[in-house]
Amino acid sequence: MLKMDELRKILKADKWLEWETLRTHQKQKKDPPPLQKPVEDESKIISLPDLEKFQIRENNLAAIISARRSHRKFTGGALSLDELGFLLWSTQGIQKVVGNQGANLRTVPSGGGRHPFETYLVVFNVKDLPAGIYRYIPLSHALLPLQQKQNVTTTDMKNVCRNQPYFRDASVVFVWSCIPYRTFWRYSDLATKVIAQDSGHLCQNLYLASTAIGAGTCAIGAYYQEEMDNMLDLDGEEEFVIYLAPVGRIDMTKILDHDDVFHKKYST
Numbered sequence: 001m002l003k004m005d006e007l008r009k010i011l012k013a014d015k016w017l018e019w020e021t022l023r024t025h026q027k028q029k030k031d032p033p034p035l036q037k038p039v040e041d042e043s044k045i046i047s048l049p050d051l052e053k054f055q056i057r058e059n060n061l062a063a064i065i066s067a068r069r070s071h072r073k074f075t076g077g078a079l080s081l082d083e084l085g086f087l088l089w090s091t092q093g094i095q096k097v098v099g100n101q102g103a104n105l106r107t108v109p110s111g112g113g114r115h116p117f118e119t120y121l122v123v124f125n126v127k128d129l130p131a132g133i134y135r136y137i138p139l140s141h142a143l144l145p146l147q148q149k150q151n152v153t154t155t156d157m158k159n160v161c162r163n164q165p166y167f168r169d170a171s172v173v174f175v176w177s178c179i180p181y182r183t184f185w186r187y188s189d190l191a192t193k194v195i196a197q198d199s200g201h202l203c204q205n206l207y208l209a210s211t212a213i214g215a216g217t218c219a220i221g222a223y224y225q226e227e228m229d230n231m232l233d234l235d236g237e238e239e240f241v242i243y244l245a246p247v248g249r250i251d252m253t254k255i256l257d258h259d260d261v262f263h264k265k266y267s268t
């Protein structure tokens with residue numbers, strides 16, 4: 001078990017005192033890792049709709065922030081491909097590639113612009129997109145179907161997430177993996193804290209963007225690591241799942257409803 005003093009060491013910023021002397025791979029002039037995984041078969045890529053034509057349902061930022069809530073019950077309605085594209089862009093969309101060392105600017109911040117995440121989608125109910133598993137290709141704002149994994153069910157998701165039943169009527173599940181070397185290359189021992197900080201931004205933008213389109217989401221940190229990695233064919237070393245979140249249509253009359261099962265459980 002992790003001892004409290006080890007936990008403190010990870011969370012504190014003391015390692016920055018060693019920054020000048022840290023022999024990071026970047027300082028050693030090692031090749032930087034690519035900013036996204038290679039696309040195995042370009043012919044399979046599905047372009048997402050043009051974002052500029054997308055009309056957001058709610059664009060008052062203060063209203064969106066004040067309505068943000070974790071939602072675990074969905075109505076079962078579908079998302080459109082435009083909406084899905086908007087959620088993907090909001091969470092990992094690339095705005096600019098800086099230089100040739102893998103640094104890039106996205107709609108979320110990331111320490112050193114390293115962006116150590118990949119986005120996988122388990123699609124259940126999105127118009128004009130067959131159910132199955134996809135990987136987001138941020139440089140092209142497109143999806144790559146992972147053909148071998150077409151049969152994941154909402155029950156599979158429940159099982160892999162420690163029996164949490166919140167996937168039943170979800171339209172899609174965002175599953176974020178982490179490729180720690182992208183951040184380690186620049187930050188060495190500091191990478192643990194940086195990656196943990198980075199991952200929160202992904203999910204917060206998913207919350208806000210979902211609220212803006214009349215959908216809901218819930219951060220899920222509790223899942224079985226190996227089973228989740230196997231579902232996506234990840235090796236569990238160079239790349240592994242770090243966070244996930246189901247997204248679905250919600251009953252808008254209950255948007256600020258605090259009485260869901262989870263809150264009852266934790267308020268007593």
Ligand SMILES: Cc1cc2nc3c(=O)[nH]c(=O)nc-3n(C[C@H](O)[C@H](O)[C@H](O)COP(=O)(O)O)c2cc1C
Pocket residue numbers: 068069070071164218219220221222223262
């Ligand atoms: C890192 C993290 C992990 C979480 N993991 C779970 C989870 O596994 N299951 C769950 O039901 N909620 C999970 N949540 C959601 C929290 O329970 C939720 O944010 C909290 O109850 C506060 O409710 P609110 O988001 O509506 O303000 C997680 C939230 C965060 C930030």
